[in-house]
Amino acid sequence: xxxxxxxxxxxxxxxxxxxxxxxxxxxxxxxxxxxxxxxxxxxxxxxxxxxxxxxxxxxxxxxxxxxxxxxxxxxxxxxxxxxxxxxxxxxxxxxxxxxxxxxxxxxxxxxxxxxxxxxxxxxxxxxxxxxxxxxxxxxxxxxxxxxxxxxxxxxxxxxxxxxxxxxxxxxxxxxxxxxxxxxxxxxxxxxxxxxxxxxxxxxxxxxxxxxxxxxxxxxxxxxxxxxxxxxx
Amino acid sequence: xxxxxxxxxxxxxxxxxxxxxxxxxxxxxxxxxxxxxxxxxxxxxxxxxxxxxxxxxxxxxxxxxxxxxxxxxxxxxxxxxxxxxxxxxxxxxxxxxxx
Numbered sequence: 152x153x154x155x156x157x158x159x160x161x162x163x164x165x166x167x168x169x170x171x172x173x174x175x176x177x178x179x180x181x182x183x184x185x186x187x188x189x190x191x192x193x194x195x196x197x198x199x200x201x202x203x204x205x206x207x208x209x210x211x212x213x214x215x216x217x218x219x220x221x222x223x224x225x226x227x228x229x230x231x232x233x234x235x236x237x238x239x240x241x242x243x244x245x246x247x248x249x250x251x252x253x254x255x256x257x258x259x260x261x262x263x264x265x266x267x268x269x270x271x272x273x274x275x276x277x278x279x280x281x282x283x284x285x286x287x288x289x290x291x292x293x294x295x296x297x298x299x300x301x302x303x304x305x306x307x308x309x310x311x312x313x314x315x316x317x318x319x320x321x322x323x324x325x326x327x328x329x330x331x332x333x334x335x336x337x338x339x340x341x342x343x344x345x346x347x348x349x350x351x352x353x354x355x356x357x358x359x360x361x362x363x364x365x366x367x368x369x370x371x372x373x374x375x376x377x378x379x380x381x382x383x
Numbered sequence: 384x385x386x387x388x389x390x391x392x393x394x395x396x397x398x399x400x401x402x403x404x405x406x407x408x409x410x411x412x413x414x415x416x417x418x419x420x421x422x423x424x425x426x427x428x429x430x431x432x433x434x435x436x437x438x439x440x441x442x443x444x445x446x447x448x449x450x451x452x453x454x455x456x457x458x459x460x461x462x463x464x465x466x467x468x469x470x471x472x473x474x475x476x477x478x479x480x481x482x
Binding site for chain 1: 420423434436439440479
């Protein structure tokens with residue numbers, strides 16, 4: 152297997168596409184910083200948490216679990232595993248493309264994997280992106296924005312408006328809706344859209360929101376595999 | 384909870400790291416097949432539609448209007464990023480006026 156491209160050019164292309172993501176994640180980071188500060192985390196602890204986990208939903212769940220006081224390490228571990236289980240799927244979906252560069256480059260890029268830049272990268276792959284450095288390129292401004300937002304949010308807890316007032320909680324769904332609309336090109340694309348939406352709603356009701364997103368992805372993938380008839 | 388913060392941090396980081404790496408590692412040893420590739424190609428659309436559906440189900444009128452605007456704006460503007468950011472502005476304004 153010849154090694155696929157992984158160049159500064161691709162990184163820069165990712166950076167350019169990821170810059171607006173960095174801005175929106177900065178805003179989301181402000182929100183987490185606020186919540187963490189209210190839970191008694193100082194700036195240093197809040198930023199350390201953001202760097203170590205780098206997942207808004209998992210961090211918010213972890214902080215609220217820690218606040219209850221009765222949380223065990225196992226519960227903390229399991230909570231993050233369940234909420235971030237969708238990343239199993241993200242990594243698996245990236246593998247055929249990302250697996251063509253060396254392991255350090257691939258795993259290093261995965262460290263910068265988030266919801267939004269995964270969506271961006273999958274869209275870019277569908278559009279023919281060949282440079283694997285596109286992935287860390289889109290991830291870098293998001294990671295930087297996340298840490299900076301956390302620090303400022305935790306430090307300025309007393310003077311900021313609530314994240315909901317600014318619409319930040321709708322950031323991820325808005326990106327998801329926009330990319331669903333952009334990626335649905337032929338009628339057959341409506342099948343995974345309908346299966347994903349339906350599965351998410353049903354699973355959220357039965358098993359809780361932590362499972363809903365991975366359930367949507369698994370259901371859509373399963374239907375595509377079962378209905379596959381040669382030539383794709 | 385009596386555990387020290389560095390231990391908590393380590394446990395949380397380990398869980399997050401496993402999630403980021405394991406799917407990729409498993410696919411590495413799985414034999415490639417067009418059926419699996421078809422499944423992986425369909426996955427992003429299902430995940431994104433799922434996230435959108437959950438937001439619609441949990442939200443009210445403001446969220447529904449904003450996400451509807453996002454879809455229309457994506458088609459009109461041809462830019463999903465611009466549409467998404469405008470959608471966030473729409474929901475902020477709608478909440479501010481009390482929708």
